[in-house]
Amino acid sequence: MEEKWLAWAKQIQSIAQAGLTYTRDDYDYERYIELRQLSADILETYTEYDMKTIQELFTNETGYQTPKVDIRAAVFKNDNILLVKEKADGKWSIPGGWGDVGFSPAEVAVKEVEEESGYLVEAKRLLAVLDHKHHPHPPSPYHIYKMIIGCELVGGNAADSIETSDCDFFSLDNLPPLSIGRITESQITMLFRLYKNPTLPTVFD
Template sequence: MEPKWLEWAKQLQSIAQAGLTYSKDIYDLERFELIRKISIDILSQHTDVDQEMIKHLFANETGYATPKVDIRGVVFKDHKILMVKENTDGGWSLPGGWGDIGLSPSEVVVKEVKEESGFDVKAVKLIAILDKKYHPHPPSPYHVYKIFILCEIIGGQAKKGIETSAVDFFAEDELPQISNERITESQIQLAFKHLYHPQEPVTFD
């Protein structure tokens, strides 16, 4: 579970964003701007990120606040799972990234797997939709839904991408150092569960 201060900061940000979008009264707009500033101050006090960066990353959206969507490709070969090494932290993750406007989840996962690993795949099955805050990731300013899609290799070859420095397949009992910001060991175990039990229903929350 995420820390309470982070939950409060995100709730304040959501309230402020909605208020700034729909309110017309000038005094209410000032109040919602103050609420947004408080949410930024909370994050600034509990992280090493300065306020301007937090404002740019966390408090710059408009409209009704909704979760961001992170889409990950689950690809197996010879009972090993495809993973890519992230340039940012040196940890290994499942290929994937933020959902793109104009693309469906299956289109995003095909694109991301190609860009990060070099393999051409087709999306086969949705295996999980998880709320990031209920899993052992580091604290994040965003409320994130993680979508895991089982894919099948149809071509290509292992090739690192702009954001990745290595590509490899790993057995369940021989996993590398994981990029916990993006993926957790329990989520990889969940992926293997769907490999061993194809009739397993979609996992959610």
């Protein structure tokens, strides 16, 4: 579960961003700037992010703040799941990334698999919609919804990419070190359960 200090920091940031967007009062504008800085100070104190990174995250978006959407693809072959090795931390995740404007969730899943692994897939089923804060991920300055889409392997060949250095299929009892900011072992266990029992409903939260 998400730590209270992290939930408070993100709520303060959300209030500040909305205030900076809608206020017409110069004094209130300055107060919202102070609130945004307070949230950044909390995150710098309790996470691995440095102040420059936090401020860039907090100032690159405007308007009413909404959760970010992380779209991931679950691809199985011979009872093994496809994982890609992230260059960012040298650890493994299922393919995926932020939702892209102009693409449906299914299109993003298919695109990310090809870009990150070289494999071609077809999107078949929405497996899960998860709230990042309800799972054992490291603290994040964003409030994130994770959509995981089950995809069928139809072609292609293994290849690395700008963001990934390797890809392979793994059994549940032989998982490599995971990039837990992106995927957790409990989530992969859930995906194996859904794969083996396709009549189970979509998991949410």
